[in-house]
Amino acid sequence: MIDLASEFYDRPVLDVAPQLLNKVLIAGGRSGRIVEVEAYGGEDDPGSHAWRGPTPRTELMFGPAGHWYMYLSYGVHWCANVVVSSLDTAAAVLIRAVEPLAGIDEMRLARGKVRDRDLANGPGKLTKAFGFGQEVNGDLVATSAVRICDDGTRPPTRPACTPRVGLSKDRAPDRLWRFTP
Numbered sequence: 001m002i003d004l005a006s007e008f009y010d011r012p013v014l015d016v017a018p019q020l021l022n023k024v025l026i027a028g029g030r031s032g033r034i035v036e037v038e039a040y041g042g043e044d045d046p047g048s049h050a051w052r053g054p055t056p057r058t059e060l061m062f063g064p065a066g067h068w069y070m071y072l073s074y075g076v077h078w079c080a081n082v083v084v085s086s087l088d089t090a091a092a093v094l095i096r097a098v099e100p101l102a103g104i105d106e107m108r109l110a111r112g113k114v115r116d117r118d119l120a121n122g123p124g125k126l127t128k129a130f131g132f133g134q135e136v137n138g139d140l141v142a143t144s145a146v147r148i149c150d151d152g153t154r155p156p157t158r159p160a161c162t163p164r165v166g167l168s169k170d171r172a173p174d175r176l177w178r179f180t181p
Helices: 013-019 104-111 123-130
Strands: 024-027 030-040 067-073 077-084 091-102 146-150 160-162 178-180
Touching: 013 030, 013 077, 013 091, 024 091, 024 123, 030 123, 067 123, 077 123, 091 104, 091 123, 104 123
Parallel strands: none
Antiparallel strands: 024 030, 024 146, 030 091, 030 178, 067 077, 077 091, 160 178
8 A cells, every 4th residue: 555645635625535535544453445525625615614714723724735634523523634735725625434444343442332334434433433533633644643545446437426514505515525436
């Protein structure tokens, strides 16, 4: 498996997001194939945390491509985003779901009594199953214990494009920026 280089992430969010499908998320002995992502376009996207400009919470989104931007959703679940595009653009891709490949017993311990197909099929479920949160904020490419790799499985030629999940009507819910194989 080959770690994705920072150049992979230094492209427009709508180019990177579908290309992350079928890549492999790895954290220790746990891994999973990425099967659902959402794109967030920054200051021109009312669905993005960066829509109103930089804040202490969102400053990582305004940094260089190839960094993790972790945030706490509803004060309960960590969500894993990859910063993409050029410096100061504030675009990110939310990793919404993976299909578990390895470390499934560890995932079961972390998640409790759930069906295997439900171990990491949501952004909060994913980070809990993989056992990481805010501590991975920072450089995904150079130093992260949580990596994204290419195992040679190509992304889908024509991924499904649907509205992003959970956005209110004033947050651009009509943008078809959720991608699945």
